[in-house]
Amino acid sequence: MxxxxxxxxxxxxxxxxxxxxxxxxxxxxxxAPAHVVHVIVIDKMQYGPMPTDVHAGDIIEWVNHDIFEHSATARDGRFDVDLKPGATVRMTTVAGTTAFFCKFHPGMTGTLVVK
Amino acid sequence: MNKPLFAIAVALGIASVAAVHAQAPAAVSRAPAINDAQIANIVYTADQIDITAAKQALKKSRNEDVRAFAKEMVRDHAAVNAQALTLVKKLDVTPENNPTSESLSKGAAAELKKLAVLKGAAYDKAYVDNEVAYHKTVNAALSGTLIPAAQNAQLKSLLETGLKLFQEHQMHAEHLARQLH
Structure with a gap:
């Protein structure tokens, strides 16, 4: 040192x-603390379990295992991630609790909590 | 309910009754009333019908919400059909024509003709109303007949995912119908 x-x-x-x-x-x-990568899998028309202990600056990796196009769209406009079939997309988080949905299939919903 | 839809409902109803017969204890040695090859054909036909109706909507409608819905129908139903075709190839199953798929096609052709003469808001309303009714009918057939009758696990899984997808479509169509009325 x-x-x-x-x-x-x-x-x-x-x-x-x-x-x-x-x-x-x-x-x-x-x-700087290491930024952790949290994976959220979309399969069979639903978002998988939400990661816990997510901190601002961590990475969310959205993985679409479905044969359909989906999105992860924040209701407050904070993020809008398009996910083609089979796609993997990463985004950096900011602190807060965000409800999100799939803009193509609005019945698909989730809530991401970032500390 | 209009005539083509009634025909579809009757056809799917017949399949449903047949499936119930197949599940009866006395029918242990009997082949299922509807087999996987027939189910694959019904699903493919039902998807194709909705794609054709959506393509007609994209030619006729100027309403942005209706067009967005139609694009979603083309994209999602084409994805299901691509998966269904991959699956039938993998399973070495040849989709079999059957009274239900034939009736579906007949009813859909009549509906397309009826919609073809409509214009503007009248067309949009009729198209979306038909989408609500069509998805309701197909979803009832999937949950009541096709999914219980499917023997192959992969086909069953595809049908189950398809049901979730089509329920989303039904909700979307119902939401759109409320906007247009």
Whole structure:
């Protein structure tokens, strides 16, 4: 850690923009919590179980196993993900509780809770 | 209920009665009144009918909501039929024509003719009303006759998913009908 700090300090003193930027990224890597990927599977005209313990910044991976086109459309307009048959689409979450539905099959509904 | 729909209902009703007979204890050694090849044919025919009606709607209707519904019908029913064709190939089953599928086709042809002469709002209303009635009839046949009679597990699963899908379509059509009335 001490060595890394010295390295970052010397790079900063050197004034090079590229090394400074690299150092920033390195520091972020060292401190930022890892973003977890949560998978939600759509199959047989329904959304699978909702993931628990989702935090803002985590990734939701929507996987459409159906032969039909679906969507995950937030009622408050926060997200609108189109899911062609067999598609996998990722989105980054923001905090809040969001009710969503399939805009092609509105009987399909779910609620995503992000802390 | 209009005449073509009545014919479809009667045809599906006959299938339903036959299926009930097949399930009776006395009929243990008898073949099911409706087999998987016939079921596949009925489902394919029913899907094809709705696709044809939707294509007619896309030619005739200028109502954006009706057109969006028709596009959904083409997309979803084509997906079911593609899956049904893959399945019959895999199972090496040849879809068999039968009185129910024949009656469905006959009734649908008459309905298309009737809709063809209508225009504007009158057409939109008649098309959507027919979609409500058609999906109700097909859903009743699926849940009451075709799903219980299906022997192959994959076919049964496809029919069950199809039923959920068509129930969605029925709800969508009912919602649209309320808007148009």
């Amino acid at each position: 001490f060595r890394t700090m010295i390295l970052i300090a010397s790079l900063a003193l050197a004034g090079g923009s590229l090394p400074a930027s690299a150092a920033t990224k390195a520091a972020q890597h060292a401190t």
